[in-house]
Amino acid sequence: MIEWTEQQQMIRGMMRDFIEKEIQPHLDALEYEGLPPYDLMRKMFATFGIDDMAGANFDKQIARLEAGEDGADKPSTSEPVDGDTLLQPEKLDAAAMPLLPTIELSRVAPGLVTAMGVSVGLTGGAIMSKGSLDQKKRFARDLLTFKKVGAWAITEPNSGSDAFGAMKSTARRDGEGGYILNGNKTFITNGPHADTIVFICRLEEDNQHAVDKKIVSFILDSGMPGLEQSAPFKKMGIGSSPTGELFLSDVRVSADRLMGESEDGYGRSGAKTTFSAERSGVAAMALGLVERALEMSLEYAAQRVQFGQPISSYQLIQLKLAKMEVARLNIENLVFRYIETRARGKDLTLAEASAMKLYSAQAAMEVTSEAVQIFGGAGYMRATRVEQLMRDAKILQIYAGTDEMQIVAIAKDLLGRA
Numbered sequence: 151m152i153e154w155t156e157q158q159q160m161i162r163g164m165m166r167d168f169i170e171k172e173i174q175p176h177l178d179a180l181e182y183e184g185l186p187p188y189d190l191m192r193k194m195f196a197t198f199g200i201d202d203m204a205g206a207n208f209d210k211q212i213a214r215l216e217a218g219e220d221g222a223d224k225p226s227t228s229e230p231v232d233g234d235t236l237l238q239p240e241k242l243d244a245a246a247m248p249l250l251p252t253i254e255l256s257r258v259a260p261g262l263v264t265a266m267g268v269s270v271g272l273t274g275g276a277i278m279s280k281g282s283l284d285q286k287k288r289f290a291r292d293l294l295t296f297k298k299v300g301a302w303a304i305t306e307p308n309s310g311s312d313a314f315g316a317m318k319s320t321a322r323r324d325g326e327g328g329y330i331l332n333g334n335k336t337f338i339t340n341g342p343h344a345d346t347i348v349f350i351c352r353l354e355e356d357n358q359h360a361v362d363k364k365i366v367s368f369i370l371d372s373g374m375p376g377l378e379q380s381a382p383f384k385k386m387g388i389g390s391s392p393t394g395e396l397f398l399s400d401v402r403v404s405a406d407r408l409m410g411e412s413e414d415g416y417g418r419s420g421a422k423t424t425f426s427a428e429r430s431g432v433a434a435m436a437l438g439l440v441e442r443a444l445e446m447s448l449e450y451a452a453q454r455v456q457f458g459q460p461i462s463s464y465q466l467i468q469l470k471l472a473k474m475e476v477a478r479l480n481i482e483n484l485v486f487r488y489i490e491t492r493a494r495g496k497d498l499t500l501a502e503a504s505a506m507k508l509y510s511a512q513a514a515m516e517v518t519s520e521a522v523q524i525f526g527g528a529g530y531m532r533a534t535r536v537e538q539l540m541r542d543a544k545i546l547q548i549y550a551g552t553d554e555m556q557i558v559a560i561a562k563d564l565l566g567r568a
């Protein structure tokens with residue numbers, strides 16, 4: 151794939167119009183005044199039929215699973231599904247479509263993508279990939295259609311990059327087939343508003359050292375006794391994505407909330423699949439940010455006159471613009487590669503997804519920072535919105551694994567230690 155198809159471009163244009171009319175007018179309320187993003191996102195889902203498509207897709211997958219077709223919910227394998235159907239346009243389209251809202255929303259408010267992606271992709275995706283059939287039916291449909299808001303909680307005050315090693319949250323068997331959950335989670339996207347929460351913790355077992363303890367996860371509902379959801383934090387950027395803490399104090403759950411209904415249901419490998427999915431999504435976000443920063447910079451540089459000439463006539467400014475275009479092309483190519491990989495029925499490896507995220511996040515930060523520079527003092531003012539792109543870009547280097555952790559993942563793979 152070397153370019154967007156006409157149809158994809160048309161859909162992107164329609165989404166851009168929708169965002170301009172329906173989202174831009176609320177941008178200050180979303181970014182700075184705590185307006186939760188969910189109703190606006192639901193409006194977007196309804197306008198583009200994303201909710202109906204997700205619902206129909208879900209129903210088809212469940213019908214196949216109920217008919218006993220194993221793996222109906224596992225679209226990807228490490229090998230091409232069918233050599234003759236490689237790169238059929240409809241397969242490319244199916245792989246590309248979910249990225250279009252991500253790219254378009256990221257041009258204006260990457261926080262909205264964060265809130266949506268964590269709810270639909272991470273929380274809904276984790277349940278679809280590792281939940282039991284009953285759990286899929288009970289929890290996932292409403293997440294995939296965005297009727298309900300989801301949160302996916304692994305990070306704790308003392309365990310971030312070392313997510314598993316330093317994890318303190320626990321599940322203890324209650325002796326009656328259920329579990330008692332305790333722990334604090336922090337920096338949780340949608341934490342303050344989530345209806346459904348995937349809570350990842352250690353299984354307390356006698357005679358085991360902390361590092362040997364199994365990682366398990368549970369699907370929780372908001373309002374369960376002992377579960378508290380904090381108010382949103384104030385943040386540097388992505389204000390449209392509410393982030394908060396979760397406090398669990400002796401939350402009693404039955405075994406049907408244990409992911410996969412098995413203590414081997416969703417441990418380290420399940421979480422790693424989720425890491426890989428979210429890292430690929432970050433590149434699509436970076437593409438939206440970089441596209442917008444470049445467009446704004448080109449427009450401003452052409453009309454801003456200093457020393458009697460538009461600043462675009464100065465080579466120092468041209469160098470910045472040219473580097474932005476190089477970054478845009480590189481990120482777009484990574485996104486196209488991801489689309490082709492998915493269209494072939496394959497997944498990126500964790501190291502590939504990490505490389506894609508590392509490059510895209512760093513490029514987005516550099517490009518948006520240079521965009522502010524091109525705008526000069528005006529770039530430092532909120533009204534031009536270019537400073538928001540820069541603040542928002544920074545998160546791409548931190549969440550879904552920091553830049554440093556992407557480097558560790560790539561190096562481990564290169565050295566055969568993954």
Ligand SMILES: Cc1cc2nc3c(=O)[nH]c(=O)nc-3n(C[C@H](O)[C@H](O)[C@H](O)COP(=O)(O)OP(=O)(O)OC[C@H]3O[C@@H](n4cnc5c(N)ncnc54)[C@H](O)[C@@H]3O)c2cc1C
Nearest residue numbers: 302303304305309310311337338339548549550551552554
């Ligand atoms: C806005 C936002 C939303 C988030 N959403 C979610 C969410 O929905 N769910 C969730 O579970 N988490 C979420 N997170 C948490 C996020 O994934 C973590 O913040 C991130 O993984 C980094 O962990 P930390 O903040 O504890 O930093 P630390 O792990 O303490 O890292 C601090 C610094 O040390 C570096 N460092 C750490 N270890 C090494 C090493 N071995 N080698 C070199 N450098 C190292 C890091 O790269 C970083 O620069 C979110 C965070 C933010 C800011």
